[in-house]
Amino acid sequence: MNARITLRVDGRDRPVALDTRTTLLDALRDRLSVTSPKKGCDHGQCGACTVLLDGRRVVSCLILAVACDGSEVVTAQGLVEEGEPHPVQRAFLEEDGFQCGFCTPGQICSAVGMLQEVKAGHPSQVTDDLTGPVTLDDEEIRERLSGNLCRCGAYVNIVAALREETAPSEETSPRAETSPSEEAES
Amino acid sequence: MEFLRPATWAEALAAKADLPEAAPIQGGTDMMVELNFDVHRPAALLDLNRVAELTRWTAEADGRLRIGAGVPYARLIAELGDRLPGLAQAARTVGSPQIRNRGTVGGNLGAASPAGDSHPALLAGDAVIEVESAARGVRMIPADEFYLGVKRNTLLPDELIRAFWMSPASGPQYFSKVGTRNAMVIAVCSFAIALHPGERRVGAAIGSAAPTPRRARAAEEFLAAELDWDAPLEPAVLRRFGELATEAASPIDDVRGTAGYRRHAIGVMARRTLTWAWNDLRAGRTERRAG
Numbered sequence: 110m111n112a113r114i115t116l117r118v119d120g121r122d123r124p125v126a127l128d129t130r131t132t133l134l135d136a137l138r139d140r141l142s143v144t145s146p147k148k149g150c151d152h153g154q155c156g157a158c159t160v161l162l163d164g165r166r167v168v169s170c171l172i173l174a175v176a177c178d179g180s181e182v183v184t185a186q187g188l189v190e191e192g193e194p195h196p197v198q199r200a201f202l203e204e205d206g207f208q209c210g211f212c213t214p215g216q217i218c219s220a221v222g223m224l225q226e227v228k229a230g231h232p233s234q235v236t237d238d239l240t241g242p243v244t245l246d247d248e249e250i251r252e253r254l255s256g257n258l259c260r261c262g263a264y265v266n267i268v269a270a271l272r273e274e275t276a277p278s279e280e281t282s283p284r285a286e287t288s289p290s291e292e293a294e295s
Numbered sequence: 296m297e298f299l300r301p302a303t304w305a306e307a308l309a310a311k312a313d314l315p316e317a318a319p320i321q322g323g324t325d326m327m328v329e330l331n332f333d334v335h336r337p338a339a340l341l342d343l344n345r346v347a348e349l350t351r352w353t354a355e356a357d358g359r360l361r362i363g364a365g366v367p368y369a370r371l372i373a374e375l376g377d378r379l380p381g382l383a384q385a386a387r388t389v390g391s392p393q394i395r396n397r398g399t400v401g402g403n404l405g406a407a408s409p410a411g412d413s414h415p416a417l418l419a420g421d422a423v424i425e426v427e428s429a430a431r432g433v434r435m436i437p438a439d440e441f442y443l444g445v446k447r448n449t450l451l452p453d454e455l456i457r458a459f460w461m462s463p464a465s466g467p468q469y470f471s472k473v474g475t476r477n478a479m480v481i482a483v484c485s486f487a488i489a490l491h492p493g494e495r496r497v498g499a500a501i502g503s504a505a506p507t508p509r510r511a512r513a514a515e516e517f518l519a520a521e522l523d524w525d526a527p528l529e530p531a532v533l534r535r536f537g538e539l540a541t542e543a544a545s546p547i548d549d550v551r552g553t554a555g556y557r558r559h560a561i562g563v564m565a566r567r568t569l570t571w572a573w574n575d576l577r578a579g580r581t582e583r584r585a586g
Contacts, residue, residue, distance in 0.1 A: 110298055129298035129340075132331065152328040153394060154479050165369070165396045171327040172397065173320070175298060176344045223392065231373045234387045234477050239376060255478030256391025 114178035118143055119187025129175050134158045136174035137184070145186035145214045149258070156257030159215040159222075160184050166222025168256070185214035188221060197221050197274055204270035208261035216257045220271055223253045227275075245275045297339035304346050307455060308429040315452035317341040321349070321365045322397035324390060325406050341455075349401070349457070360463060361425070364401025364456040371400070379461060381468030381489055382416040388470070389413070391478045401456045404441065407448040407507070414442070414508030415487035416470050418500030423460040428453045435460075442507035466490035467572035471564040472502070473552075483552040486540065486564035490572050495524055499536075499565065504544035504557045514539035514565065528573045533566050540565035 115124045116133075118141060125140050134151075137143040137160070149157035151170050158169045161183040169182075188195035194202070197220050207213045227243045235252045236243060243249065250271045251264070259267065299317060301307040311317060318337035320326045321344060329335035343349055349365030352375065360378060362371070368386040372395070376383035382400075389395055389412045403411040404424060422438040430453060438459075441448050450456065472485035485502035497518040499511040517539050521532055546557035 110296065112298065130296060130330070132327065151331045153324060153390070156391065156393060159393055166393050167396050168324075168391075168393045170331065171323050171394075173298075173323065173327070173340075173342070175300070176320075176323070176342050219393065222396075226369075226392070229373065231369065232376065232387070233392075239380075252477060253392055255476070256393045 112175045112178075114175055116141070116174070116177055117179075117181045119182070119184055125174075127174055129173065131174045132170050133160070133162070133172040133174045133177050133182070134169040137169060137182070143184055143186065145184040146218075147211055147214060149212070149215075154258070155212070155215075156219055157212050157215040159218045159257065161218055161222055164222075164225070166219050183218070185217040188217065195221065197224070197270070200270040200274040201267070204266045204273055205263075206267040206270040207259070207263050212257060212259045212261075216254065216259065216267060219254055219257045220267075220274075223271075224275065226253070245271075247272065296337065299339060299341045300345055301341070301343070302345045304348055304427075304457070305429075307341065307343060307346050308427060308453075310341055311455050312429040312453045314339050314341075319343055319405060319455055322367060322394075322399050322402055324394045324398040325402055343455075352458075355460070358462060359460050361458050361460050362400070363458050364404070365399050366401075368395040368398050368400070378463035379416075379420065379468075380464055381420055381470050381487055382413060382461070384468075384470040385412045385416040385472075385485075385487065388472055388474075388477055388482075394479075400459060404448065404456050404459070405450070407442055407446050409442075409445055409505060409507055410481045410485075410503040411508065412470075412472065412482060412485065412502070414438070415485050415500040415502040416468070416489075417459065417461070418508060418510050419487040419489040419498035420461050420464070420468065421489075421498060424456060425458045425460060426450060426454045427457045428455075433457070439510055442509070445506045447507075464489065465494075466492040467575035469568040469571050471568050473560050473564070481551060484544070484546065484557045484560050484564075486561060486568055488565070488568040488572055490576055492524060492576060495519065495522070497522070497569070499540060501540065501544055501561055504546040504561050506545070509543060511540045511543035511565070514543060518569075527577070528570060533569060536569055537562035537566040 110129045113126045147157040149155035153168045153171045160169045232239045233252045299310045317339035319341045349363040352362040371386045372383045400413045403413045417438040424436045427433045468489040470487045473483040474480040482503040484504040489498040502508045541558045541562040544561050546554040
């Protein structure tokens with residue numbers, strides 16, 4: 110069974126007709142020749158296929174392309190603006206946050222999504238204070254990037270890259286607002 | 296394989312009635328693993344991503360929250376973490392950050408794996424599951440009656456999960472699980488507790504330690520009878536609670552752990568989570584970081 114859909118990939122509309130069983134990852138790589146997301150495990154374990162889907166990081170191997178009709182997909186390749194690497198990409202380069210590079214596009218997309226989550230105040234499993242802004246220390250970086258594996262073991266430098274990238278964090282934001290009356294109930 | 300894309304809930308129910316063998320799919324984080332590896336080849340997929348009401352939650356007139364089956368874990372954590380702390384803690388341990396942006400409680404309920412992370416928190420927090428069919432309308436099923444066996448639930452072939460209902464926490468709640476790391480592991484076993492100080496009652500449930508997630512009923516009844524709510528926790532009460540929680544388990548040996556280890560760990564988690572919750576209650580807090 111086939112379907113015609115349009116994905117907006119890295120800023121361009123890409124109409125495509127595909128079998129409804131096609132994953133977003135296969136649609137990107139095999140049908141649209143966008144090879145920046147990588148197929149590592151094909152079951153959501155490794156994170157090499159991470160892309161930003163309507164702004165949120167997701168593993169593209171566990172999503173059917175047809176379910177993304179009309180959605181905005183940004184890959185690591187699409188984070189480059191006018192030939193200039195994204196600040197996170199630059200930080201990976203400067204801190205040597207990779208060896209073979211296979212997991213890197215997924216790590217980069219995951220890191221960009223992660224920084225947005227932190228900015229929005231989303232707590233992680235290792236966040237102590239669930240009500241205040243998140244302090245992105247090494248433990249937080251590791252937990253928040255735990256959905257991306259690197260078989261070369263470049264984790265130390267990936268953490269360093271993100272530590273570097275987030276060091277001057279003057280921006281803070283409150284968590285999802287709670288009215289005083291609701292707080293009194295709980 | 297047929298692929299159905301209803302735009303509304305009514306269309307989704309009609310599609311499920313017409314083709315009961317269609318497998319519902321929302322976040323896809325569980326179902327897609329099986330499809331990619333050809334473990335499971337459903338006759339049809341029923342994609343619920345266009346059904347907007349599934350991704351909404353509302354505070355209802357009776358004070359409870361009604362949370363659409365398609366609200367992803369990441370939104371539960373960000374938007375409802377203050378009102379459903381036990382479930383939010385469990386949600387923060389699901390899969391990986393990428394999985395939490397897609398995966399839903401509805402999917403966990405549909406799969407009904409004994410190891411699903413949300414189940415113990417749903418049970419301890421007295422969640423009620425709202426399911427619906429085109430032919431018979433809505434059924435409200437207490438979480439306690441929802442799980443039937445390993446990966447089996449009470450859903451009938453023409454029914455879909457619409458939402459789950461839970462009261463905002465009235466006291467401290469905790470979730471704890473054992474695994475080799477936080478990300479991308481299936482729980483060896485897990486435990487959830489919810490204190491209801493107003494009713495002088497404690498909800499407690501185990502995960503991944505029996506054919507289904509289940510309440511630790513005898514442990515709950517023991518605390519309801521023996522707990523002195525105005526005093527520090529008695530070591531003897533704590534110990535007995537751990538024993539009764541362990542007795543609620545009927546685990547198996549598998550690649551993730553032995554039955555003996557699981558029994559032991561359930562007792563440890565029961566004592567730990569009750570201690571954390573009790574300390575919070577005494578200190579007037581509702582939550583701190585779980586371990």
